[in-house]
């Protein structure tokens with residue numbers, strides 16, 4: 001079993017930090033010693049995206065579970081290549097990482113990326129982002145259902161919130177999910193959503209994203225703050241960290 005799948009099964013919240021391809025070696029070391037659980041490699045933000053370069057970056061993070069993301073421009077990412085090139089990179093990454101993040105909106109390549117992940121026991125995280133607003137509950141539930149039908153191991157919903165009502169609507173997705181087997185990651189982006197970064201794990205959101213240096217999304221709390229709050233509010237997380245895991 002890959003190391004991320006085991007952590008997801010553990011039921012304790014996980015903290016991810018996103019990285020581009022600058023200063024990789026020292027940043028990978030710092031992440032490991034700081035207690036980061038998951039390194040999200042934002043390949044769409046890389047200065048170079050040749051396969052050898054990308055896989056060399058993955059190798060630098062070998063002490064941590066790695067989630068590879070090549071975010072499309074239509075969902076707020078910086079990927080400038082074609083879909084065929086994105087698929088080729090995902091295929092090269094699938095055997096070398098613990099998880100891949102692919103947007104549900106990736107029509108043409110979605111099923112092929114999920115298949116490539118599953119061929120290598122790699123977690124397929126199927127994501128939905130809306131940087132403008134939080135859609136109605138039915139629409140969000142349809143996203144989750146569609147992602148599950150597509151074969152997602154984890155479904156991630158990340159939307160911009162403008163009010164407490166939006167935050168509650170996102171929280172309700174987690175409450176509805178109950179003990180279902182597909183794991184959810186739900187994030188309320190924006191200032192009004194910062195609370196979700198520490199509170200949604202209590203409702204079952206499996207991964208919270210943070211940063212060192214520059215934030216990678218609106219409303220993120222930096223790693224030291226996220227880490228401190230999770231240790232304070234989640235005894236099992238605190239115990240895992242005290243044990244150095």
Ligand SMILES: O=C1C[C@@](O)(C(=O)O)C[C@@H](O)[C@@H]1O
Nearest residue numbers: 018069158187189209216217
């Ligand atoms: O989709 C997500 C979540 C995120 O957008 C956030 O709001 O923390 C940050 C992204 O790097 C990641 O891929």
